[in-house]
């Protein structure tokens with residue numbers, strides 16, 4: 001039986017899979033031991049790709065919403081109608097009358113990632129939104145402010161570090177985020193096996209804690225204050241590195257002056273970590289031969305996301321752990337997306353602001369928390385039409401029910417999605433791309449986040465059905481109908497126009513080949529050259545190992561003077577809010593209960609819950625409450641409760657658990673499937689509470705507008721007797 005090597009596209013871990021196919025059917029999916037990056041590791045979601053492919057609820061044809069329900073429609077009719085109606089809205093009401101949202105899968109494949117650039121330029125609306133404003137923008141912003149480029153993103157050199165400090169991340173469930181970490185368990189446990197130390201700081205003792213030497217609870221939102229205290233100790237105890245890396249920085253004295261106001265004794269009570277522990281942790285980190293701090297959703301999805309992200313990066317720099325083995329390093333991918341993005345998008349912030357609330361654009365996109373109000377509020381620039389690509393913002397943005405209502409008021413909406421999900425149900429047309437296994441795959445974005453330099457290309461495993469279109473094809477067809485796809489690469493754009501006139505489409509693989517060959521490791525079209533090309537990658541189905549991360553600050557630090565800015569103006573200006581937080585009710589022990597999110601290994605945000613193998617078994621959507629809080633509130637195991645916040649309420653089942661910090665409760669994200677129970681039948685049977693009915697679209701990181709999805713004040717009221 002033919003066995004195809006394939007990279008899993010579902011999460012950032014980029015696991016190598018072996019897919020056995022017989023007579024056009026998938027027989028088995030397992031981990032690929034020969035894969036150069038993941039070394040055989042897979043999680044339960046990888047083998048579930050077969051279920052996803054065969055899911056009868058996955059759309060195979062475009063669907064039109066009619067008064068009588070959903071009806072199949074031809075591709076020609078669907079694309080023509082979508083193009084004409086979007087074009088008409090923009091002609092009558094201006095470019096910004098059509099909103100655009102790209103979900104997280106848009107970075108999980110080269111076809112969609114490339115086409116997205118061209119489509120955004122074709123639509124040319126300022127009302128563009130993406131999933132980065134739900135979690136990633138604080139880190140991107142901090143890197144832009146410090147290194148001069150939002151795609152100069154450091155990753156921890158996990159394979160060589162002696163001390164890994166993890167703040168607000170749960171790689172045991174996420175498999176890495178803004179850090180591609182194939183074989184997550186192997187790599188993290190190896191740190192300890194070679195005598196290193198792994199420390200986790202999180203309001204929940206997550207699955208990752210089992211792989212760590214120690215775990216410390218922290219009050220949600222307290223990361224920035226904790227990090228300021230760590231910087232205080234570094235300077236106060238002369239632990240800051242004074243070597244050549246510090247010489248390559250500016251703002252050191254400013255950072256020192258800022259940190260001086262935050263001794264551990266001042267922040268300890270508010271963050272929930274005692275001063276002696278903060279001091280000991282800082283000393284150990286600074287004295288470790290090679291150390292690196294890494295923060296993710298917990299540090300980004302709070303009201304101090306950008307400031308906390310800055311302070312994490314600065315911690316690595318000030319301790320001499322920047323751009324060196326075992327520290328925070330820049331990957332060197334085969335396709336230098338950062339260089340391309342600089343040309344196409346540039347590094348921009350606040351070039352324009354959202355119409356209603358004045359939230360800043362970042363890299364051409366506005367915070368998704370503003371979508372609902374931009375649809376609801378009349379006036380010039382009001383969103384009347386919407387294109388949602390590979391996303392489900394109804395379940396992923398704060399105050400999702402408000403967005404759900406707002407989408408229902410649109411004059412026209414198109415969803416490019418394989419499912420009629422909670423968001424797509426509002427679309428007038430749903431355009432489904434081919435199944436992932438029916439198209440080629442290359443991690444254009446994630447290769448730039450990997451902890452070891454590798455490169456892999458996967459050809460399609462299965463033939464697509466006649467007439468089916470990939471996400472690249474759909475965006476290209478729609479973009480050409482809206483005035484022309486413009487990828488910003490002159491040779492490609494010229495070819496696209498010529499092909500369009502001839503009734504043909506360019507191929508995403510052709511563009512990829514071009515990027516590989518012209519890339520830093522490419523063959524540059526020289527005959528006999530050993531550099532990379534698509535043909536060369538096809539000969540290496542398990543990938544090519546390009547070696548350990550290498551120092552590259554000269555290429556990656558893009559500030560005007562080539563120095564790392566340790567105290568960017570906009571971020572140091574935000575420290576005053578940390579001061580105010582220290583005196584606020586959110587930071588006191590007997591304040592309101594604070595809600596945090598949760599992720600499970602079997603879950604992939606909102607869109608894998610229609611796979612039976614992933615949702616079977618125990619209910620994973622319970623409300624985790626510390627036993628002390630459960631006693632105080634007279635809550636029992638299994639009891640139904642109503643959780644209420646400023647924006648809404650959900651019902652949930654109590655799970656007392658000392659894995660959460662006292663004063664903190666936790667619900668997983670990605671649930672709330674009762675809205676789409678008719679079209680997502682398995683997910684609809686295990687709908688779970690929508691945590692984003694509780695998260696607040698008014699609570700944002702003040703710098704970037706990123707949703708503060710963690711640390712939401714909530715109350716709990718019992719609904720009846722325990723059910724278990």
Ligand code: SF4
Nearest residue numbers: 008010011015043046
């Ligand atoms: S960890 Fe799971 S979902 Fe992520 S790439 Fe690997 S198999 Fe796929």
